[in-house]
Amino acid sequence: MKAGFYPRMAVSGMRRNGRLYAPYIATCILMEAMYYILHFLGFSGVMNGMPGGRTAVDMLGMGTYVMALFAAIFLFYTQSTLIRGRKKEFGLYSILGMNRRNIGRILFWETCIIWAVSTTGGLIAGIGLSKLAELGFTKLIAVPTRYSFSISGASVVMTMLVFAVIFVLIYLNSLRQIRFARPTQLIRADKAGEKPPKANWAVGITGLLFLGSGYYIALKIEQPMSAFLWFFVAVILVVIGTYLTLIAGSVILCRLLQKNRKFYYRADHFVSVSSMAYRMKRNGAGLASICLLLTSVLVMMSSTSALYTGSEECLNARYPNEIGAFACKYGYDETLPSQAARMDAILKAAAEEEGADVHNNYTYSEYSISGYFENSCLQVTLNSLTDMAFIDYDKVAQIMFIDVSDYNRVFGHDAEVEPGQALVGTAKKSEIGDVITVGDVSFDVAGRIDESVTEIDPTAGGAASPTIFVIVNDVDEVAQAFTDYRDYNGEPMLAWFWYCRFDTGLDADGQIALASTLSKKLGEELKGKGFSNYYCESHEAERDDFVSTFGGLFFLGILLSMIFLVSCVVIIYYKQVSEGFEDQARFEIMQKVGMTEEDIRKSINSQMLTVFMIPIAVAGLHLLVVLPLVNKLLMLFALFDFPRLLICAAVCFLLCGLFYGVIYKLTSNAYYKIVS
Amino acid sequence: MSLLEAKNIRKVYKTRFGGASVEALKNVSFTVEKGEYVAIMGESGSGKTTLLNIIAALDKATEGTVILDGMDLAKVRDRDIAGFRRDNLGYVFQDFNLLDTFPLEDNIYLPLVLAGRKPDEMQERLGRIAPSLGIEDILKKYPYEVSGGQKQRAAVARALITDPRIILADEPTGALDSKSSDELLELFKKVNQTGQTILMVTHSTKAASNASRVLFIKDGTIFHQIYKGDCSDNQMYQKISDTLTLLAQGGEQ
Numbered sequence: 019m020k021a022g023f024y025p026r027m028a029v030s031g032m033r034r035n036g037r038l039y040a041p042y043i044a045t046c047i048l049m050e051a052m053y054y055i056l057h058f059l060g061f062s063g064v065m066n067g068m069p070g071g072r073t074a075v076d077m078l079g080m081g082t083y084v085m086a087l088f089a090a091i092f093l094f095y096t097q098s099t100l101i102r103g104r105k106k107e108f109g110l111y112s113i114l115g116m117n118r119r120n121i122g123r124i125l126f127w128e129t130c131i132i133w134a135v136s137t138t139g140g141l142i143a144g145i146g147l148s149k150l151a152e153l154g155f156t157k158l159i160a161v162p163t164r165y166s167f168s169i170s171g172a173s174v175v176m177t178m179l180v181f182a183v184i185f186v187l188i189y190l191n192s193l194r195q196i197r198f199a200r201p202t203q204l205i206r207a208d209k210a211g212e213k214p215p216k217a218n219w220a221v222g223i224t225g226l227l228f229l230g231s232g233y234y235i236a237l238k239i240e241q242p243m244s245a246f247l248w249f250f251v252a253v254i255l256v257v258i259g260t261y262l263t264l265i266a267g268s269v270i271l272c273r274l275l276q277k278n279r280k281f282y283y284r285a286d287h288f289v290s291v292s293s294m295a296y297r298m299k300r301n302g303a304g305l306a307s308i309c310l311l312l313t314s315v316l317v318m319m320s321s322t323s324a325l326y327t328g329s330e331e332c333l334n335a336r337y338p339n340e341i342g343a344f345a346c347k348y349g350y351d352e353t354l355p356s357q358a359a360r361m362d363a364i365l366k367a368a369a370e371e372e373g374a375d376v377h378n379n380y381t382y383s384e385y386s387i388s389g390y391f392e393n394s395c396l397q398v399t400l401n402s403l404t405d406m407a408f409i410d411y412d413k414v415a416q417i418m419f420i421d422v423s424d425y426n427r428v429f430g431h432d433a434e435v436e437p438g439q440a441l442v443g444t445a446k447k448s449e450i451g452d453v454i455t456v457g458d459v460s461f462d463v464a465g466r467i468d469e470s471v472t473e474i475d476p477t478a479g480g481a482a483s484p485t486i487f488v489i490v491n492d493v494d495e496v497a498q499a500f501t502d503y504r505d506y507n508g509e510p511m512l513a514w515f516w517y518c519r520f521d522t523g524l525d526a527d528g529q530i531a532l533a534s535t536l537s538k539k540l541g542e543e544l545k546g547k548g549f550s551n552y553y554c555e556s557h558e559a560e561r562d563d564f565v566s567t568f569g570g571l572f573f574l575g576i577l578l579s580m581i582f583l584v585s586c587v588v589i590i591y592y593k594q595v596s597e598g599f600e601d602q603a604r605f606e607i608m609q610k611v612g613m614t615e616e617d618i619r620k621s622i623n624s625q626m627l628t629v630f631m632i633p634i635a636v637a638g639l640h641l642l643v644v645l646p647l648v649n650k651l652l653m654l655f656a657l658f659d660f661p662r663l664l665i666c667a668a669v670c671f672l673l674c675g676l677f678y679g680v681i682y683k684l685t686s687n688a689y690y691k692i693v694s
Numbered sequence: 695m696s697l698l699e700a701k702n703i704r705k706v707y708k709t710r711f712g713g714a715s716v717e718a719l720k721n722v723s724f725t726v727e728k729g730e731y732v733a734i735m736g737e738s739g740s741g742k743t744t745l746l747n748i749i750a751a752l753d754k755a756t757e758g759t760v761i762l763d764g765m766d767l768a769k770v771r772d773r774d775i776a777g778f779r780r781d782n783l784g785y786v787f788q789d790f791n792l793l794d795t796f797p798l799e800d801n802i803y804l805p806l807v808l809a810g811r812k813p814d815e816m817q818e819r820l821g822r823i824a825p826s827l828g829i830e831d832i833l834k835k836y837p838y839e840v841s842g843g844q845k846q847r848a849a850v851a852r853a854l855i856t857d858p859r860i861i862l863a864d865e866p867t868g869a870l871d872s873k874s875s876d877e878l879l880e881l882f883k884k885v886n887q888t889g890q891t892i893l894m895v896t897h898s899t900k901a902a903s904n905a906s907r908v909l910f911i912k913d914g915t916i917f918h919q920i921y922k923g924d925c926s927d928n929q930m931y932q933k934i935s936d937t938l939t940l941l942a943q944g945g946e947q
Contacts, residue, residue: 285808610750
C-alpha cells in the first residue's frame with residue numbers, strides 16, 4: 019500500500035466532517051492554551067518574588083489539575099459523539115474491504131493529527147496569551163507587573179504530555195467503539211428505530227428526591243463549618259438529581275402534556291411536545307450537562323467576585339485596627355491578669371518609641387471553652403467533646419467568659435453583674451433563655467449585651483463554630499470551675515485569650531515594620547511561659563494576603579468559567595447539529611403532509627426555546643438555592659455581606675444569560691441551515 | 695368539468711451550474727374525472743413521480759397548468775401551498791413517511807391538527823374510517839412496532855381523514871410484500887367505490903390492473919392509455935402486460 023495512505027484517509031475523513039471536527043479541534047486548542055497559561059502562571063516561577071503572590075499562585079497550581087481533569091472528561095465525551103456520527107462511514111470502509119486494524123490505523127492517524135494540530139495551536143495561543151493573562155493576574159492580585167516576556171519550557175512540555183495522555187485515552191475509546199460492531203450494524207447505526215421513551219416515574223421521582231435533599235441540605239445548613247463539609251454532599255446530590263430529573267422528569271412532563279388533549283392537539287404544541295418527548299432520553303443528559311456547567315460558572319463567578327470586590331470589607335472586619343496582637347494559653351493561671359497588663363505596657367511603649375501615636379486602644383482578655391450546645395436554655399455539655407472522635411459541628415459552640423470590668427472598660431458601659439449572674443451575647447438573640455448552663459455551672463441570665471459578636475471579637479466571625487459571650491462578675495473565679503476539663507488529647511479545654519488592638523497614625527510601611535518589631539518584643543516577653551500561640555499583625559500586611567488570595571480565586575474563577583462556557587457552547591452546537599440532521603427528514607415529511615413553512619418555523623422556535631430555557635432556568639434555580647450555603651462558606655473568609663453576594667450573583671446571572679442567548683441565536687442558525 | 699386537468703406540462707431540470715438540462719416531462723396533458731381510479735405507469739426515470747409531484751404541488755412545472763376542481767395550482771400563493779395540499783390532497787407515499795415520534799393515531803391526526811380541528815372531531819372522523827382500514831387495534835402503536843402493510847394502511851388513513859378531493863399515491867405497494875400489496879389494492883378499490891378519486895403512480899402491473907384507467911408514460915410523454923371498462927382484473931392485467939411489452943420493444947402505437 020502506498021505510503022501516506024492512512025494519514026490521507028484520516029485527513030479527508032475529518033475534512034468531510036468539518037462541521038463536526040472544526041469545533042472539536044478548536045476546543046482542544048483552547049483547552050491546551052488554558053492549560054499552558056495556568057501552568058505557566060502557577061509553576062514556572064514567573065510570579066516568584068512578588069509580595070503576597072504566593073497564595074494566588076498556589077491556587078493556580080491547583081487549577082491546572084482541575085483543568086486537566088475537566089479537559090479529559092470533556093474531550094472524551096465529545097469525541098465519542100463524533101465517532102458515533104461516523105459509524106456509517108466506517109461501515110462503508112469495512113464493506114469495501116478494510117478490516118478493523120485498517121480502520122484502527124485511520125483512527126490512530128486521526129488522533130495523532132488532532133493532537134499535533136491542537137498542541138501546536140494551543141501552545142501558540144497559550145504563549146501568545148500568557149503575557150495578557152499575567153498582566154490581568156498581577157492586576158487582580160495587586161502586585162507590580164514585569165515588563166519582560168518569557169516562555170516556560172516546563173509548561174510547554176507538561177501541556178504536550180498531559181494532552182498526549184488524554185489523546186491516548188481517546189484513541190483507545192474510539193477503538194473500543196468500532197471493535198465489536200459488524201459492518202451492517204455500523205451502516206445502519208443511525209437508522210435503527212428507537213423506541214420513544216416511556217414515562218419512567220421511578221427514575222423521575224428518585225431524581226426529584228435527590229434534588230430535593232440536595233436543596234434541603236443547602237437551605238438548612240446554618241454553621242459555616244458544616245456548610246464546608248456538607249457542601250460537597252449537596253453538590254453530589256444536586257448533580258445526580260439534575261441528571262435524573264432532566265432525563266426522566268422531562269419525559270414525564272411531555273407525557274402528561276400529551277394526555278391533555280386540548281393542549282396537545284394544537285398545531286403549535288403537537289409536533290414540539292412529541293419530538294421533545296422523543297429526544298429527551300438522549301438529550302436530557304446533554305441538557306443536564308449544560309445546566310450543571312452553567313450552574314458551576316454562576317456559583318464560581320458570584321462567590322469569587324463577591325470575595326474580590328468585598329476584600330477590603332473583609333479586611334476591615336477582620337482587622338479593624340492598624341495593629342493587632344494576640345496571645346493564647348491553655349488552662350487556668352492566676353498570674354495572667356498581671357501578664358496581660360505587662361504585655362499592654364510593653365507594646366505601647368515599643369510603639370511610641372517607633373514614633374506611633376497610639377489611639378483607639380482596645381485591650382481585653384477572656385477565658386474560652388468549647389462544648390455541645392443544646393436546648394434553647396443554652397446548655398453546654400462539655401463532656402461530649404472529650405468522648406467523641408466524630409464531632410457534630412452543627413452543635414459545637416465556643417463560650418467566651420469576659421470579666422464585667424473589662425467589658426465596661428472597653429465599651430464604656432457601667433453594667434453590674436452579681437455573682438451567679440451573667441450578661442449573654444450570641445449571634446442569634448432568640449436562643450437566649452433564662453438560664454445558661456456551662457458544664458455544671460449555671461448562671462441566671464440577667465440581660466443581654468448590645469454589641470454584636472464581631473464587634474467584641476473580629477476573629478469570631480471567621481471561627482468555625484458560633485461564639486457565645488458570657489459576661490461574669492469575676493472571670494478568674496468562674497474559670498477555676500473548668501480547670502479539670504480535658505479534651506481527647508489530654509489538653510485542658512479551657513483557654514485564655516488576650517487581645518490588644520490600636521491605631522498608630524503611621525504609613526503603610528511604618529505599620530508593617532512596627533508589627534514585626536512588636537512581634538519580636540512579644541516573643542521576648544512570652545518565651546518559655548507556656549503560651550501556645552502569640553503574634554502581632556498589621557492591617558497593611560494582611561491586605562496583601564487578602565487581595566492576593568481573593569484576586570487569585572477570582573482569576574481562577576474567570577479562567578475556569580471561560581472554559582466551562584466554551585464547553586457549553588460546544589455541547590449546544592453538537593446538539594443543534596445532530597438534531598438538525600434528525601429533524602431534516604421529519605420536517606420534510608411534515609411539509610408533504612401539509613405543514614406550512616411558517617408552521618415549521620414556529621414549531622422549531624417553540625421547541626428550541628423550551629429546550630434552551632430549561633438549562634438556564636434550572637441553573638438559576640440551583641444558584642438561588644445554593645446562595646445561602648455559599649454565603650456561609652464566604653463567612654469562613656470573613657465576608658459577611660449577603661447583599662453583596664446577591665448583587666454579584668444577579669450580575670453574573672445576567673451576563674451568563676446574555677452570553678447564553680447569543681450562543682442560542684448563533685447555534686440555532688446552524689440548525690435552520692440544516693433543516694431547510 | 696373534470697376534477698383534475700393537467701395541460702401541456704413540461705418540466706426541465708437544470709444541473710446546478712447551469713450546464714446540461716434534462717427534460718423530465720415534455721408535453722403532458724390528461725384529465726381525471728371525479729370518482730375515477732387512474733393509474734400512471736412507466737419505467738423508472740420515465741417522469742411519473744415528477745408528474746405526481748407537480749400535481750401535488752410539491753414541485754413546480756416549468757410550463758403548463760394543473761387545475762384541481764377549478765383552482766389553478768400555479769395561482770396558489772407559495773405560503774398557502776402547504777395548506778392547500780393539506781385541505782385538498784391526500785398523499786400516500788411509497789415509504790409511508792410516517793413520523794417515528796408519533797403513534798399511528800397521532801400520525802393520522804397530523805393534517806387535522808395542522809388545520810386546527812378539535813380533538814373530538816378528529817376522533818370522530820378516525821372512528822369512521824378506521825374499521826374499514828383494519829387499523830383500530832394498532833392505533834396506539836408506534837410505526838416501528840407494526841408491519842409495512844399496517845404502516846401503509848395508517849398512511850392511507852392519514853390521506854383519507856381530511857376528505858381530500860383526490861388521493862395521490864406514489865408507488866403505494868413499492869415497499870410491501872405481495873400479500874400486503876394485495877390487501878392494500880383491495881382497500882384502494884373499496885375506497886374508490888365510496889366515490890373517492892384516486893390517482894396512483896406505479897410500475898407494478900398488478901397494482902395498475904386494479905385501476906379503471908391506465909396511462910402509460912415514457913420519456914416524459916403520455917404514450918398510451920387504456921380503459922378497464924368491463925374487463926376483469928386478470929384481463930386488465932393481460933392488456934397492461936401487452937402494452938408494456940410493446941413499450942419495451944419501442945414500438946409505435
